[in-house]
Amino acid sequence: MTNLEARYDHVIIGGGVAADSAARAIRTAEPDATIAILSADPHSPVYRPALSKDLWTGEDPDPESQELHTAEETGATLFTSTLVTELLPHSHSVVTARGQLTHYKKALLATGSSARHVPDVHDDRVVCLRTVGDYRHLRGLAKDGARIVVVGGGYIGTEIAAALTRTGAQVTLAHAGQHLLEHMFPASITGHLEQTFSEHGITVVPGFRLLGIDTGDELVLHSGAAESLHADAAVLGLGAELNTNLAEHGGLDLDLGAVVVDPYLRTSAPDVYAAGDVALFDDPLLGLRHVEHVDHAQASGAAAGKNMAGAEEAYEYTPLFFSDLFDDGYEAVGRLDASMEMREVWNQDRIAAVVHYLEDGRVEGVLLWNTWDSVDRAREVIAASQNGQLTPEELDGQIAPG
Template sequence: SIDTGGEEKAVSYGKLLLATGASPNKPAELDDPRVVYLRSTSDYRRLRSLVHEGVRAVVAGGGYVGSEIAAALVGNGARTTMVYREAKLLSQMFPSSIVERVEDSFHSAGVELRSAFEIGEIVAENDHVSVVGASGEAVDGDVVVVGFGVHPNIDLAEAAGLTVDGGVVVDSEMRTSAPDVFAAGDLVVFDDPLFGRRRVEHVDHAENSGETAGKNMAGSSENYEYTPMFWSDLFDDGYEAIGSLDGHAETIETWNEDGKAAVVWYLRDAAPIGVLLWNTWDSVGKAKQAIADVKSGKLAVDDLRTVITPG
């Protein structure tokens, strides 16, 4: 049933798609327009209306989303400060060789970096908002953007009795434990052909899983045999990647001659779990094939450094 302004109405279906996505993790329900959890178009529009030359912006969180937002804010004239708990920016994702380059580019762009900052709370005052650390230190701004990750919206699936395990579990055709109910996007747990059962939060996965689910709801019988990729641009640098970028994992790095482009393979138990293509383009297909070849025994792990030329 659906809520139509205080009144529930039952809607019947033959096939149903769950595409409820994910919601931002929030440290507190702070009802202040100057605190933005960037997820929807309306979130973006509100943030854009608050940002102008000289405005003080604080980004809480130093991960994938936080780093992208900080780069965009300073590019639009905001005096931008990042606060995050890690000792180095994006060290949870990148090896030290790339972390150094990232920090240099953020410093050069004018972003103030506050590392090892344990965030305690966000406080809204009359003339400013503050991110307060566990030690009591406060960083003031005119706007705060929170990037603490997201969680899948699985309440409806749980209420319907569908199988849930960190997300809505689907089979190879994107079908849930209910035969006529399909799911796609950020909320699904699926079997990746290269990396096994996982949940992925990125537009590439949402588009491709949604396409497969839609076709199967319309009568096809296609398997979702796809490994999603993701990407980002940070000032003059950019990357594409697949799998898990674990900054604590063993890595195999290959750099080009000018030291601006790299291919980084992430390993766990002597097997690839992800690859970072740093300033290296049009190589995702090669990376996927190489990982498949390692899994099948056609390629040795040590030979990964020769598969893709950086740049």
Template sequence: MTTTHFDYLIVGGGMVADTAARGIREIDADGTIGILSDDVDEPYTRPALSKKLWTDDEFTWEKVPLGTADDTGADIRLRTHATAIRPDAHEVDAEGGTFSYAKLLIATGGTPVALPVDDRSHGERALTFRTAEDYRRLRALAGELDRIVVVGGGYIGSELAAALVQNGVDTVLVHTGAVLGDAVFPAALAERFEKLFRDAGVEIVAGSKVSGGEADADGARLELENGDEVRADAVVSGLGIEVATELAESAGLRVDDGVHVDAQLRTSADDVYAAGDVASYPDRLLGRRRVEHVDNANEQGRAAGRNLAGAAEPYTYTPYYYSAVFGIRYEAVGTLDSSLETVEDWIDSERGVVFYLDDGRVVGVLLWNVEDARDAAREVLAAADTLTRDDLAGRIR
């Protein structure tokens, strides 16, 4: 079997791969870059799949690809599944050959959580949602079918429900909370959030977990734990991801809620780095954490790429995440958990800031329709040890 050598090898073909290749090129103009991707598409902007492609007529498909190969010269191997990493040999086995490397980046992300549904439609009527191919399939179904169920009340599920109903689909949203968003938002704000969906025509089935069901060429039937059923022409899972750490674990790397990396994004093996959804890293403000959002993928990917090429720089950035539905946009830095103590600071009826406190210390900041305030939110988190509740009102405007 042939072995192909790259100076820099990236396992995973998402947004981290793109920004890492660009980060490498900031330091090393000539080193060879290989990207092994399970996907059928070269790296693309993932947030658009559940946001702008559905709601912004001017954001067309040609704006989705990131142009990684053209811009960096990376050799992207699509439909190429890595099966083993051998750090001592500096080799990766994949379907189709063995690849050797000088430096390796693990950017495997995660796989979407599937529903416990007997799917005789082979993915045609019971979908997960993660890739551009998933978007194309759901978009085609949205144009053909009348009624689609979305399962999951997190940010992917809520964005998909908003996208579908705004494109004329009779949309049902099944989630486990009492009120949509109640795991992250204070009670009154969760009520407001859910009302956006109800007012748009989304049918909400709350407090319900899918326990079974089936899908075939004619539609989908979901069984709920309380004994109820939901029927539709198709169902899409928006239940998040299971982190893809299997390769790292099999290679003997340290794994603990993700691949454990140091401040320079180095794993426990020499010349092996990890970044993005899969990486557990020490955040300068918030301690060790793992972040499944695009801002982290972009910033951490670039930092990892630079370090692969010898920069030896700590990753000191604290990422944010955001969602946009029905004309509102919320951004967050840190931990959003409605079981924590919260301090709400509303600027007016449409804009406000929510601070989340753990044992009196700010650990998260929610910006509701408040723009250009992410750095201010980070400053609050950086000063958390010195701030009291009374210091928070009016602090971010």
């Protein structure tokens, strides 16, 4: 293994899409800079959305097909299986779990998020899907006929359940709510999704609030309603927690559970930047927020890298997110919260829709359901509504569904 040098121009902490984008931006702007990428993951950076999407539905299930080739294409030195345990802004240095110390001129926190687990359950048949190792392990468990319970009816849980149907496994999707993705979508879409999942052989179990898992010869998952599910393997889609320990212990300012950054993605510590999931940034349309999706990771990573290399370019971007669930797909911008007022516009055959999410009469988010090439227009609608230039009554004709 290559040893850490005593000093680098740029140290990037994290091994995901934001780290990759930052390294590319630094190399373009500063060709002679030295760059170290310190990743706790034992694998090279990959395009992480593929772990629950393309690798299951495409022709190539090998995660190496999704490698970002960061080191080869940027000249950065990549250190995998390298956990950074201390960020020391006062001395412009970081310390790894092996006790290695290196100094930086500029550092980037791109530490992302970690999946939530069930406390005190340690069994290799209970998995989360966040890394290449997780994906490979789940592939091994998802044999033809295996009983697999996915816990969680949100973004990641629904994607994993849909993906697993490609393996021949018997898939059950258990979630605490009454309807799939009910926190984001109107009833017209959640009802359609439940029918689609059922048609693809998935058993959907609503109202299942996981309390614990027994790990005997088979797994037994217990809920608060005294209901139990038996399985050969379980996949937890219980959300994620931001990896902000380094920032917190390094004395950086945090708010809303994320790392506070200025318009240039600089943190409160000199020469330390943050990008991706952990950054609390000022969205030009929606104000302070942190976003846990790949589009933001790519865009903010690139912006941070440019600024680390000397640019002074404000990060003025409202990211999108997207998913595919069997034959349906969507893109979305802003906040999708089903507790808001939702105004739906459907096409004639009710296959495609545009849903506007309003709070106090202003659009906070737009869902483009089976509707494509409209993300930029959705941002324009949000901006016009936020500025008082578009009333709720004028929304229906702004974006054509389909």
